[in-house]
Amino acid sequence: MPTFDSIQVTGNATIGQDLQVNGNETITQNFNVMGNQTITGSSQINGNQTIAGSQQVNGSQTVSVNIGAGSTVSAAFRVVAQAQPTVPMGSPTLQQVHLYAGVMASQPGLVLKGTDGNNYVLFVDVSSGTPTLALMRT
Numbered sequence: 001m002p003t004f005d006s007i008q009v010t011g012n013a014t015i016g017q018d019l020q021v022n023g024n025e026t027i028t029q030n031f032n033v034m035g036n037q038t039i040t041g042s043s044q045i046n047g048n049q050t051i052a053g054s055q056q057v058n059g060s061q062t063v064s065v066n067i068g069a070g071s072t073v074s075a076a077f078r079v080v081a082q083a084q085p086t087v088p089m090g091s092p093t094l095q096q097v098h099l100y101a102g103v104m105a106s107q108p109g110l111v112l113k114g115t116d117g118n119n120y121v122l123f124v125d126v127s128s129g130t131p132t133l134a135l136m137r138t
Contacts, residue, residue: 078121080111087115098125098134107136 029047036053043061073079109123118137125134 077108078111080119081113084113084117085115096132098132100134100136103137105138107138109136111138 027047031045031047031049033049033051033053033055037051037055039055039057039059039061042059043057045061045063049063107121107123109121111119111121114120121136121138123134123136125132
């Protein structure tokens with residue numbers, strides 16, 4: 001099997017079997033995987049990535065655009081949304097949401113940025129016996 005110190009593809013490349021990258025990989029256009037992809041370090045995507053099978057990331061993954069999932073996105077710890085939200089027009093309706101004043105960095109859940117710029121973890125609280133949405137500042 002040939003070995004290269006570096007390779008640059010300026011057009012299209014199709015690999016019929018496996019591609020193993022032991023260092024860094026930079027893709028400036030689209031990246032399509034028709035099978036499965038496993039990343040043991042970290043991944044940064046600045047464009048589009050399509051995976052027809054499954055993707056497992058054992059480190060961290062940063063996506064600068066969108067993640068679209070036709071099925072399920074699951075995380076062992078957290079999924080973080082970095083964008084700063086704004087308050088929608090109109091008055092909010094009164095709903096029951098538990099707000100825990102304490103800060104617990106290890107609380108699993110969906111991390112969302114508040115309009116105050118702080119991060120909050122959204123999770124389901126069933127401590128009262130009834131499933132209720134709950135928020136905690138991280």
